[in-house]
Amino acid sequence: MKNTSTKKIVISAIVLAVLIAAFALLYGKFPAKSTAGDKAIVIEVVDESGNSTEYDVDTDAEYLKDAMDDLAEADDSFSFSGKDGGYGLMVQVINGKQAIYEEDGAYWALYVNGEYGQYGVTEQPVTDGDTYTWSYEAAE
């Protein structure tokens, strides 16, 4: 019985190690790809009432956070802040409106060309012509 248990522990430990290695390899092989150079993008903010504000941004930033920093510098009506985590910024406030899930029961959701974003703001690559929408979303 003890031998069977030890065998199961060893096998499961090997499975875990192999999975970690395989997942790390995949993560390294298929990162979010960015492009250098000038880009014209649209950053849209949809507030809690559903009102939309669009900002046309010309930027050479490769990632969305840098493009948003450029916009915040150029346009006083746009601002954002958040909490730094191990894997980038978690956007919590846009244009003065806070959306922290634990406190407000809402969050700022990122959409890229209308599709739900797959990356955080720090990792989201910026592509010429794309629209990045920040939408205030409350828990239902």
Added chain:
Amino acid sequence: MEILILGHMKRLNSMEDKFRFSAKDIALIGAMIAVIEVCKAVLSFMPNVELTTFWLIMFTLYFGRKVIAVVPAFILVEGIIYGMNTWWIMYLYIWPLLVLLTWLFRKEDSALFWAIFSGIFGLCFGALCSITYFFIGFSSGGIAAGFNTAFPWWIAGIMWDMIHCVGNFVLMLFLYKPIRNVMKRF
């Protein structure tokens, strides 16, 4: 003939008893869901560190069939509290799968084994969630679209799955024995 019918009825009654819950069972099921929800709320400030996996494993190991009622009730409560979005669809198969896998290994009583098991589950959580995204993409453009929707979504979250893996592993490793000792009293 009468004896045969009586025997058949007895067997049916015994099956019915097996899936019938007493008032104590229902109270216990409510307590299990409350424990999961409270732990979830307490740990909500730490992304991907959770005790739901730990508790569902422990409940399956020590309360057996009662967990059959816990999982759907827990998923329903989650949907009511947080809204029934895409993630809720994922919960419909992810947590029952955890319970099923736990039940398959229910004879194991090693903290290390269950820590590794929890770690693997945490690591694969994103991959399991991406199945829903595959079908979302598939519905609009076939297999290729399904793959293109699910794969980048899963890859983008691998680092979070790693955190999930470590969190699950550590929590199970340290909590398994003390909680098991308490649960044995029930």
